[in-house]
Amino acid sequence: MATALYLAKLRPEIQIRLMDKSGGLQSATRLAQGGLAAVQLPHDSFEAHVKDTLEAGHYQNRPEAVWEVISRAPEIINDLSNWGVRWDRDESDKLHLGLEGGHSYPRIVHQADHSGKTIHEHLTFELEKHKNINPIAPGLVRDLWIKDSKCIGVIVWREDSSQEICLQARHVILATGGSGAIFPRTTNPPSATGDGLAMGIRAGVKTAGLHWIQFHPTVLLNSGDDRAFLLTEALRGAGAYVVNSSGRRFLFDSLPKGELAPRDLICSAIWNEITLNPGQMVYLDCRHFPKGKLHREFPQVSSLCSQVNLDPEKVPLPILPAAHYQCGGIIADRWGKTSLPGLFAIGEVAHTGLHGSNRLASNSLTEALVYAKNAASYLANQSLTQKQEVLAEQIKQIFSLEIPEDNSPSYPWKDLLFDHFIRKTPPGSALLRDIRLRLQILNLGVNRGIYSSKTLQERNLLQVYLELFNSMQASNHHDLHYQEN
Amino acid sequence: MDLSPLQSQLVNLKTQKNAVILAHYYQRPEIQQIADHVGDSLELSRKASESIAEILVFCGVHFMAETAKILNPNCKVLIPDLEAGCSLADSCAVLDFVQMRKSHPDHLAVSYINCSAEIKAHSDYICTSSNAVKIINSFPRDQKIIFAPDRNLGEYLIRETGREMVLWDGACAVHEAFSVQKLIELVQSYPSAKILAHPESKSEILKIAHFTGSTSAMIRYITESSADKFLIGTEAGILHQMKELAPEKTLIPIPTKEDTTCACSECAYMKVNTLQKVLQCLETESPEIILDPLVSSLALVPIRRMLQLS
Numbered sequence A: 001m002a003t004a005l006y007l008a009k010l011r012p013e014i015q016i017r018l019m020d021k022s023g024g025l026q027s028a029t030r031l032a033q034g035g036l037a038a039v040q041l042p043h044d045s046f047e048a049h050v051k052d053t054l055e056a057g058h059y060q061n062r063p064e065a066v067w068e069v070i071s072r073a074p075e076i077i078n079d080l081s082n083w084g085v086r087w088d089r090d091e092s093d094k095l096h097l098g099l100e101g102g103h104s105y106p107r108i109v110h111q112a113d114h115s116g117k118t119i120h121e122h123l124t125f126e127l128e129k130h131k132n133i134n135p136i137a138p139g140l141v142r143d144l145w146i147k148d149s150k151c152i153g154v155i156v157w158r159e160d161s162s163q164e165i166c167l168q169a170r171h172v173i174l175a176t177g178g179s180g181a182i183f184p185r186t187t188n189p190p191s192a193t194g195d196g197l198a199m200g201i202r203a204g205v206k207t208a209g210l211h212w213i214q215f216h217p218t219v220l221l222n223s224g225d226d227r228a229f230l231l232t233e234a235l236r237g238a239g240a241y242v243v244n245s246s247g248r249r250f251l252f253d254s255l256p257k258g259e260l261a262p263r264d265l266i267c268s269a270i271w272n273e274i275t276l277n278p279g280q281m282v283y284l285d286c287r288h289f290p291k292g293k294l295h296r297e298f299p300q301v302s303s304l305c306s307q308v309n310l311d312p313e314k315v316p317l318p319i320l321p322a323a324h325y326q327c328g329g330i331i332a333d334r335w336g337k338t339s340l341p342g343l344f345a346i347g348e349v350a351h352t353g354l355h356g357s358n359r360l361a362s363n364s365l366t367e368a369l370v371y372a373k374n375a376a377s378y379l380a381n382q383s384l385t386q387k388q389e390v391l392a393e394q395i396k397q398i399f400s401l402e403i404p405e406d407n408s409p410s411y412p413w414k415d416l417l418f419d420h421f422i423r424k425t426p427p428g429s430a431l432l433r434d435i436r437l438r439l440q441i442l443n444l445g446v447n448r449g450i451y452s453s454k455t456l457q458e459r460n461l462l463q464v465y466l467e468l469f470n471s472m473q474a475s476n477h478h479d480l481h482y483q484e485n
Numbered sequence B: 001m002d003l004s005p006l007q008s009q010l011v012n013l014k015t016q017k018n019a020v021i022l023a024h025y026y027q028r029p030e031i032q033q034i035a036d037h038v039g040d041s042l043e044l045s046r047k048a049s050e051s052i053a054e055i056l057v058f059c060g061v062h063f064m065a066e067t068a069k070i071l072n073p074n075c076k077v078l079i080p081d082l083e084a085g086c087s088l089a090d091s092c093a094v095l096d097f098v099q100m101r102k103s104h105p106d107h108l109a110v111s112y113i114n115c116s117a118e119i120k121a122h123s124d125y126i127c128t129s130s131n132a133v134k135i136i137n138s139f140p141r142d143q144k145i146i147f148a149p150d151r152n153l154g155e156y157l158i159r160e161t162g163r164e165m166v167l168w169d170g171a172c173a174v175h176e177a178f179s180v181q182k183l184i185e186l187v188q189s190y191p192s193a194k195i196l197a198h199p200e201s202k203s204e205i206l207k208i209a210h211f212t213g214s215t216s217a218m219i220r221y222i223t224e225s226s227a228d229k230f231l232i233g234t235e236a237g238i239l240h241q242m243k244e245l246a247p248e249k250t251l252i253p254i255p256t257k258e259d260t261t262c263a264c265s266e267c268a269y270m271k272v273n274t275l276q277k278v279l280q281c282l283e284t285e286s287p288e289i290i291l292d293p294l295v296s297s298l299a300l301v302p303i304r305r306m307l308q309l310s
């Protein structure tokens, strides 16, 4: 969306089409609670933000990307303000800045704890003002359309009409988000099935750091639900404690920064606490907050807790780590360009090198916007030289596979996967064989024109899983989270 | 027709539940008696696809019940005993089959109906022994073909159609045991005969052969030998030639052409189903054949092609 907006401003005559399988309603962007990290105060500096980012990323980051994003974060905040986003401010009308784990200064620009939703709404609203941007079409992009080693468009699945539509385009931008749905417990929306990544992998696009999956340390333990409720890191920034069953702040045993240590270290400390002491539970304790503070500053958290009948002012909140963010992805350069001509990747699907092996909180929305802007300026110059040609559109009727609800595929491998990642044990060969077999059947379905949104997404999940596994095998475990002992 | 108490009980339950019982020819007679339809696997598949019953009880082996489910996915398909497998179907592992297809990308895969739903899903055509020749002959002459899983049937089809085919090395254990049995009977009826075999003969013949060699080597052996009776494992045409060269000796062929239909009449798997089990499975509505909807839809494609061609 942001790429489209930036580009429309530069080149109002270029036709832009947006395709979203969830109409944008299931995007991770809408769920972002914390906000956007952008250096503001006179005593804060780009250098400090860079240092925090590198430290969190275990120095696996690409320094140019780190500098690019961090130095331009304030500019992005400005752009968003111009699009109408209002930020929380203090009495003197200065931006209210949140402090989050891993940041050495308060620098998180936000609107209460629903910054993502606000941004998403404003961008959607802005889109409508541009005639050259077609309204977001409901459609699941199933694959890239490749010809002569170039990406010349996309193949879209419209479940409502059971049609497969090949759409030609001069440039294709993947902004499909992450792949959290391959894990049994994730903060990501259900749409995060790694579609863009899987398409890229199928097309042979270069990727990096796929196994750098970030786990969020403080996710509310609510049994039964697939999607985990996230308790924002800003809570720890605001002084919440992480305690064990006996109320002890055990993080300090291994982490001098305690609750403000980078999230991967907190995750492994929590995981160790739970696995090394059977029966042990871990909680986020906010009982010492001044009365009303939670309700005022963290309305989303507070309404979420009341939904599950927990009063954070009276009881500590049971928590567990959950898959949160994909730090690796399709390699994208400064302009969002990938190794496949014609294809760009922006946002969580891309690997720009900013995050290294572990993302610093609230760096990702800015990253997505910086590269959206870069890609737009690149595209604005590019298409000047290209002659207008008529773009093809082909429609094919597909046998839409109806999967009865009670017969929906189960994912027995999901639980195992979590364990593989946490314990670093490779999956058994039987499991891998089953996954490969299933993937073959799913691919066959696509080749023969028998599929549904469900099977297409399952296909992507499995594709990403195998790639994640390969990446995990290839790495020497240097940078994996949850390292035991 | 007099029904036993068990049979009457079954018939009543069947009507009550709006169920249809399909039985293969080789099921026990007492099962066939109460079945709505009796037939071979192709006929029963047809019946299954046409049926409007809520429940189908399939008295046969597992792959047949699966085929019924593929053809009628909205119907509940029950099988009296899940152990009723098929050694031929089991001889074809999906992963290896997919590998085989990958290494022969320009080949069409024709699979004998005795295979699992997954193999069907990965095949282009399904056939039975009665329509295999017709299906293969419907392809252009230069079409390359993979045939699975029955090697014997495949070899027969190569001879019949004159096509080149890549064969999956699968076999029915019952069938193999059956042909050994026939060989033993033959050897017993000519105890003094010498056994000669061509090196390409089946392994069980090679094991007991007195002499193995090329056709001309065999002829030399026959003319030089003092024996006068010979059992010879080779093709009928060649045997005829040999007879002309050694008219004074008795040459008896060892049949190499197999019965191409599976020897299911002899198959123990077919016999595991009993009336008691049929009754129990209809009462509890289990075990039920459950197929993944995608696998099932994919498997339907090659079966439909077969039904259209035959």
Ligand SMILES: Cc1cc2nc3c(=O)[nH]c(=O)nc-3n(C[C@H](O)[C@H](O)[C@H](O)COP(=O)(O)OP(=O)(O)OC[C@H]3O[C@@H](n4cnc5c(N)ncnc54)[C@H](O)[C@@H]3O)c2cc1C
Residues within 6 Å of the ligand: A019, A020, A021, A022, A023, A024, A025, A026, A027, A028, A029, A030, A031, A032, A033, A034, A035, A036, A037, A116, A139, A140, A141, A142, A175, A176, A177, A178, A187, A188, A189, A191, A195, A196, A230, A324, A325, A346, A347, A348, A349, A361, A362, A363, A364, A365, A366, A368
């Ligand atoms: C709970 C939560 C809190 C977060 N908090 C913060 C925070 O405070 N600060 C921060 O910087 N980051 C935060 N993040 C991370 C950040 O939200 C994401 O990294 C970022 O929003 C990713 O944006 P995106 O545009 O790449 O993907 P998304 O916003 O997820 O958008 C992807 C879109 O693509 C669509 N899509 C996917 N596949 C297809 C397909 N095949 N065809 C068509 N459409 C498709 C989806 O429907 C979706 O609308 C948070 C993440 C979560 C989950």
Ligand code: SF4
Residues within 6 Å of the ligand: B061, B085, B086, B087, B088, B089, B114, B172, B173, B174, B175, B262, B263, B264, B265, B266, B267, B268, B269, B270
């Ligand atoms: S006899 Fe027929 S049913 Fe029995 S194992 Fe052999 S092929 Fe299968």
